[in-house]
Structure formats: structure tokens, C-alpha cells
Amino acid sequence: MIIMSKLTIYHIPVCPFCQRLEILLSLKGLRNDVNFQVIDITQPRPAWLLEKTRGTTALPVLETADGHIIKESLVIMEYLEARFPERPVAQRDPYRRAVESMLTRMEGEFCMYGYQYLMNQDSGKRNALKEGMLAHHARLNDFLLEHAPSGPFLFEAFGWAEAVYTPFFMRFWFLEYYEDFQLPDEAKYARVREWRDACIAHPAAQQVTKEEVIKLYYDYAKGAGNGALLPGRRRSSLALEPDWRTRPWPPKNKYEHSATDEELGL
Numbered sequence: 001m002i003i004m005s006k007l008t009i010y011h012i013p014v015c016p017f018c019q020r021l022e023i024l025l026s027l028k029g030l031r032n033d034v035n036f037q038v039i040d041i042t043q044p045r046p047a048w049l050l051e052k053t054r055g056t057t058a059l060p061v062l063e064t065a066d067g068h069i070i071k072e073s074l075v076i077m078e079y080l081e082a083r084f085p086e087r088p089v090a091q092r093d094p095y096r097r098a099v100e101s102m103l104t105r106m107e108g109e110f111c112m113y114g115y116q117y118l119m120n121q122d123s124g125k126r127n128a129l130k131e132g133m134l135a136h137h138a139r140l141n142d143f144l145l146e147h148a149p150s151g152p153f154l155f156e157a158f159g160w161a162e163a164v165y166t167p168f169f170m171r172f173w174f175l176e177y178y179e180d181f182q183l184p185d186e187a188k189y190a191r192v193r194e195w196r197d198a199c200i201a202h203p204a205a206q207q208v209t210k211e212e213v214i215k216l217y218y219d220y221a222k223g224a225g226n227g228a229l230l231p232g233r234r235r236s237s238l239a240l241e242p243d244w245r246t247r248p249w250p251p252k253n254k255y256e257h258s259a260t261d262e263e264l265g266l
Helices: 016-027 047-053 073-083 094-105 107-119 123-147 160-171 173-179 187-201 210-216
Strands: 008-011 035-038 061-063 069-071
Touching: 008 016, 016 073, 016 160, 047 061, 047 069, 061 073, 069 073, 073 160, 094 107, 094 123, 094 160, 107 123, 107 160, 107 173, 123 173, 123 187, 160 173, 160 187, 160 210, 173 210
Parallel strands: 008 035
Antiparallel strands: 008 061, 061 069
16 A cells, blocks of 8 residues: 655645646545645745745645655656556557657647636637637647547547646636637547547546636636736635635626626625
């Protein structure tokens, strides 16, 4: 039995970068063996955490049993994969691992563009941003057709690339809600749609729900990320309390209306 009682991950429950680690550990059967400590992003980072991270604020952060700090979600994933190899998630064959890594490298621009689209406040840019998001999906579609045409996953099972991308497929529910973004029913998106849907449905990736994402990311949709407060607001939509389940659904029209704390159930 693996003992990891002193392995701690400081995280934000709804953060996609943190969810990657939960998915990886779930695939290895180790999720409940790691101590996940919640950090409230709407408050200044506590001094004890800044001391551990040498002043950096990005999460997640992993602390090893002997007090070493590891940052950046993909680096933490590599550490966990190397330390606990009994149920490998990354491919072991060098070529297959290279294919997996090429797909993983495409994630950065995909993620950044999705957040740029969400946080846009200029309604005149909506169409251009939509086309750009479709182009990102088309590139993923082409990659999958070349390397995994039969699907649904990149290889035989939900693995490393899926653990990297799935949190963003789930976060982009906010684009469906706030921007009415949908993948057209066209052949050039069919393969990536199959992959996305299979990823979202996988049992190891059920840490968040669509309702949770929509409610907590309202302020992002208004251009305020990472717990920043919007004008006239006293509470961030990312606040831990009140629980998101007790809050009403936010207004969808982000361009013509700014919800109050009261409207958001805060």
C-alpha cells in the first residue's frame, strides 16, 4: 500500500489546472490518499503559503513529504506519474508518448483563447472570437484524425492527453452559456466533438458540474478573473461561501447587464 499522508496539494476546487491532478490521481486509484487543501482565491494568499512558494501565488502547488515545493500543473503531473508508476497514465512507448506530448503542447493556446473569449467585453468582437475558437477545435480535429481516427480517445483508453484537456472542455461550458458557443454539426469538428464528449463523460473526470462552472465563473464572463472584484460588488463569484448550490443561475446576457451580489446569491 502506498502511504502519501504527507503529500499535500494546495488548490482551488473549481480550477482546471487543479482538476488535472485530481483526474490523474483518480486514474491511479490514489485520489483519496493525497491531502488536498483548499485555498480561497478571493482572499490574499496566506503568509504561510507565500513562504512555501517564495512569493508566487499561482495554484496548484504540491508539497512533498520532506517539504519540497513543486509548481505548475503539468510539472506536478509528471512528478506524480514518475513517483507512482504502478498504474501508468502516460504512454510508455516512445513514439506514442511523443504523439501524446504533441497534442498536450497544443493545449496552452486552446486554453488561453477560450478564456480570452469568455472575458471579452466588446460585443463587436464576438464573431471573430467565435471563429477563432472554431479554428482551434478544427486543429485538434485534424490532429486526432491523423493520429487516432477511430477514437474516441487518443489511444485505447482515457489517458494523459485526456487528463490535460478535459478540465478545459468542462470549463468551456461557460462559453456555451455566456456566448452561445456550439460546435457546428460539420465533418471538420466531428472527431474533436467525439473526443470532447467522451472525455467529459469519463468517470475519473466528475469533480465539477456545469452548474458549478457557470455560477463560479460569472465574474470571468464580466472580465474579472482570479477573484478580482467588479465595480459595485462586495463579493466575488468565486467565493467559497455561500455554497454555489444555493445560488441562482447568473444572467446569460453579459454584455448589457451586470448582476449585483444579490442577484448572484452572494
